[in-house]
Amino acid sequence: MADNNVMNSNDHLLIDVCSIIDGARKHLATYANSEIIMTNWQVGMRIKEDVLNNERAEYGKQVIKHLAIKLTEKYGKGWSYYKLQHCVRSAYTFTHDEIVYAVRTQLTWTHLRSLMGVEDSLARQFYAEMCAVEHWDTGTCSEMR
DSSP: OHHHHHHHHHHHHHHHHHHHHHHHHHHHHHHHHHHHHHHHHHHHHHHIIIIITTTOHHHHHHHHHHHHHHHHHHHOTTOOHHHHHHHHHHHHHOOHHHHHHHHHTTOOHHHHHHHTTOOSHHHHHHHHHHHHHTTOOHHHHHTTO
8 A cells, every 4th residue: 555655656756757758858848949930930030120121132142141151151051042041031022020929929940931931811810810810730731731
């Protein structure tokens, strides 16, 4: 009998400790996702403002390619020309408030990339809301295009 009580006590301890660790991991993942979204959007805004809004589109492509090379040298994989294009596209597609909403509702960068394919802004807002409320995975989200 005493062994069962010890085992049950240990089980409760294990469950509680696992809950603490799992909660911390979820919190870290949420924070990291928020930072990824905000960073990518801010990078896109910076490029948009500096290069593309100044009506230097062809020159801008070369600037983005050069920037991608330099960022990859400094930060490693993950900052390719195509990634930077997605960042810029996010800046054209989403307002600051829409990005904050996406972060608050815990959408991912992959969700946002899928939403960028929806041309109509009202439809895009609807799908963003559905992604958040219905907890759509990124596969479901990408089907709406």
